[in-house]
Amino acid sequence: MEKEVIIGKKAPAAIGPYSPALKVGNLIFESGQLAIDPKTGEMIEGNIEAKTRMVLENLKAVLEPYSIGIEKVVKTTIFLKDMNNFVWVGLIKFTANILRKNFRHAAVWKYPVFPRMQR
Numbered sequence: 129m130e131k132e133v134i135i136g137k138k139a140p141a142a143i144g145p146y147s148p149a150l151k152v153g154n155l156i157f158e159s160g161q162l163a164i165d166p167k168t169g170e171m172i173e174g175n176i177e178a179k180t181r182m183v184l185e186n187l188k189a190v191l192e193p194y195s196i197g198i199e200k201v202v203k204t205t206i207f208l209k210d211m212n213n214f215v216w217v218g219l220i221k222f223t224a225n226i227l228r229k230n231f232r233h234a235a236v237w238k239y240p241v242f243p244r245m246q247r
Contacts, residue, residue, distance in 0.1 A: 129153045139189035140164040148190045156194055160207070161186040176213040 132151040139148055142159065149158040163172050163179035166189065172182050188198050208214060 134193040136189055136193040138166060138192060139186055140166040140169060149194065151194060156191065156196060158187065158190055158201075160205075161190065 129152055133147045133149070134151070135148060140161075142148055143162075143164075146159050149156055151157075161183045163174075163182040164170065164186065165172050165182070166186065172178060184198070187201075191198060191201075
């Protein structure tokens with residue numbers, strides 16, 4: 129099976145030794161995203177709402193070079209430092225119309241720390 133990596137200019141650079149996304153056949157596997165401003169390479173300041181919106185924009189930017197929209201995503205995994213933020217993350221995702229009626233599969237895990245993770 130063919131593998132392809134396209135790195136777009138609008139997404140933040142990876143902070144580790146991995147690709148932002150990998151296309152294998154007709155599937156695209158996207159790496160995790162943080163609330164990093166692609167222009168500065170730094171985590172943004174703000175509350176969980178602002179950070180969740182930045183993550184969603186970064187997810188879109190990683191998919192863009194593959195000519196695919198975020199509405200085609202079939203599964204997400206969310207890692208939160210504080211599970212009290214779960215309601216906010218879910219609300220933002222649905223009100224931002226990111227998840228369509230036919231897509232409601234997401235796993236949410238509490239995880240204490242990721243590189244550069246604040247919330």
